[in-house]
Amino acid sequence: MAVEEAAVDYSALGTKHDVPPGYKRTEIGVIPEDWAVRYLGDIALLERGKFSARPRNDPKFFGGDIPFIQTGDVTNSNGSIISYSQTLNDEGLRVSKLFPRNTLFFTIAANIGDVGVASFETACPDSLIAIFPKPNVEKRWLFNALRSQKKKFEGLATQNAQLNINLEKLNPYLLALPPLPEQRAIAAALSDLDALIAALDKLIAKKRAIKTAAMQQLLTGKQRLPGFEGEWEVKRLGDVSVVKTGKKNNEDKAEDGKYPFFVRSQTVERINTYSFDGEAILVPGEGGIGSIFHYVNGKFDYHQRVYKISNFAADTNGKFIYYCLLQTFNKQAMRNSVKATVDSLRLPTFIEFEFLAPCFDEQQAIATILSDMDAEITTLEARRDKTQAIKQGMMQELLTGRIRLV
CATH class of the missing domain: 3.90.220.20 (DNA methylase specificity domains)
Known part of the structure; x- marks a missing residue:
């Protein structure tokens, strides 16, 4: 796979003649000539979630085996929805709608513009929309394209009791659409970084758990360090x-x-x-x-x-x-x-x-062990944060066509 970069500050371009070869000026900025500008509603089907019961918190609809994801589940998922905070029973499902596994969800109330793909069949309320890409659109590319636009979606939201955005604003939202092979290449590159970030998060969680267990043992005297004895x-x-x-x-x-x-x-x-x-x-x-x-x-x-x-x-x-x-x-x-x-x-x-x-020397030895664990976790967190920053930069470059994957 070849990578091409046009080293131009597109935000500073002023006239048609400033556009470099192979690029064109559009209503959403300078993009590659072989990319198209499309409405979101033209490249995907947007379907609002449903929960028509009133009052919404009536317990007779809840507590079954059917996942019922909320905006918070999407916001906290970091893009991969693997858990849910509520469930519906059969009566609840009759006033809601079940979406298939691997559906892409988008938050339209309270938390605007968060996206996630559910790893299970799930229902959802009307504070979420399900997005189904059309055949010429790669889901993971669309996921990243929407994710990169969160601030703009927040700017479109209406402030009532809480922020919200509706389909009338989302369907005509313009996106720069690469050819399908490039969509797939962009999605693969960003997914590789997502996998690295997820692996680091998992390792950090493991190291924190190890430290917690070590604190429980070492700070109570249940486990003594070699060479130390005597009462605490x-x-x-x-x-x-x-x-x-x-x-x-x-x-x-x-x-x-x-x-x-x-x-x-x-x-x-x-x-x-x-x-x-x-x-x-x-x-x-x-x-x-x-x-x-x-x-x-x-x-x-x-x-x-x-x-x-x-x-x-x-x-x-x-x-x-x-x-x-x-x-x-x-x-x-x-x-x-x-x-x-x-x-x-x-x-x-x-x-x-x-x-x-315990005695001072054992206190110091215990503190040193726990400090070393903290230092290792801090190093991993810094590596994770740096990888996240790299991904944010790559998203900006790849999703605008400034860097090409061809």
Whole structure:
């Protein structure tokens, strides 16, 4: 298979004479001469899902053996729908419609423009449409072509109680259609990257599961590392560290700040000041309480509703405490959270947190093993993210004809 590239910035083209040889200007931009511009409704049959029962949540229609996919199932599928969140019984199917295995679905309400192919027969509500490509259209090419247009579909959506788009806007939507052999070549190239991304996701999930199992064994003493023995002790966080909150607010952050700024979320902002330099664990007192933990060793600042755990006792390893918090703090946090408009944590919850700890050397050895696992997962995630970025770039080039597969 040969690859041809026309090294031209098509977005900057102005007149007909700017179009390079082998290309033509159309109402949707510059495309190869042998490509066509077609309405979506001309190259595929679009059929809206159905669920005519009212009220929609009447339990007498649900709980059978018939899959009934929702917009969320498509959005969360990453293109391959292999699970479903609801089922219909026979009475439910009578007010819905069953679509065949390998149907391409498209979301038209709430989440606009997400696509996925179902690996099973399924019914669906009218917030989804089923798309059946015509004989001169490769399904996987159309899947990627639609996926690449998500932002444009969102721009066409109508804002009511929620975003929605109808068939009157989708059927006349224009797409650049390559010849069938090139559609298949494009689909194959992008599918290869999809397979690599899926394999990396599977490997990352496996490594996370291994780490979770290791934490359950190593942080409880159920499995001892070679060369270590002796009893573990119950320790109280307030006895082996100093816990306090910061003095900064969100308005203190700086987009290109010099230091990390820990706020009430998983996102780490930037700031131009630092109030601590050293090893610490940062835990928000509001927002995602008991589920967000940051370990840092260096200069940083932190929000007035973020707790800093630092100044660890000589017989206590900070990274070991970090993993203990990850493992068991959530249950205690939820039990002791202050119920208000936003759930929040108070200082005593941290001070009174108890954990099992061996001698310092074994704490350090356990923390090193778990840190190595984290580093491996981070490396795999970076590789996955890079592959996803490569695929996004390839989609743009291949689906516009800037790079040809001929």
